[in-house]
Amino acid sequence: MNPKNLTVNERVKLLVEALDGAEKTNEALSNAEDVEAMVAVLLEASQKLGLALTRDELMKTPPIRDWIWYKSGGALVTVGDGIPRYQQDKFSGNLLYIGGGLVIALLFIFGILTGF
Numbered sequence: 001m002n003p004k005n006l007t008v009n010e011r012v013k014l015l016v017e018a019l020d021g022a023e024k025t026n027e028a029l030s031n032a033e034d035v036e037a038m039v040a041v042l043l044e045a046s047q048k049l050g051l052a053l054t055r056d057e058l059m060k061t062p063p064i065r066d067w068i069w070y071k072s073g074g075a076l077v078t079v080g081d082g083i084p085r086y087q088q089d090k091f092s093g094n095l096l097y098i099g100g101g102l103v104i105a106l107l108f109i110f111g112i113l114t115g116f
Helices: 008-019 023-031 035-049 055-060 064-071 100-114
Strands: 078-080 097-099
Touching (some): 008 035, 008 055, 008 064, 035 055, 035 064, 055 064
Parallel strands (some): 078 097
């Protein structure tokens, strides 16, 4: 099987599976100072595996896209009164806000439907 014949999502899945348990690569990812350093580590891992992933493909394909987005300082979702879930996100302008009233209403409806 030639990985280059696989879709981008399939190649990213192979990369993620290869990263599971790869101590040196995971350490390099966690110590990356910024997004560019993280992408460089991922591109090197992709090259070693023969997956031929590009920077653009990594930046646009989940879950790596989400790792990169989080590394640049944003929590995925903020629930409640707009207070960021993570301290490092308090100055992020990229927060997705779900109003506290909406969450409470959804929980109330869920409770009624399930008999709580």
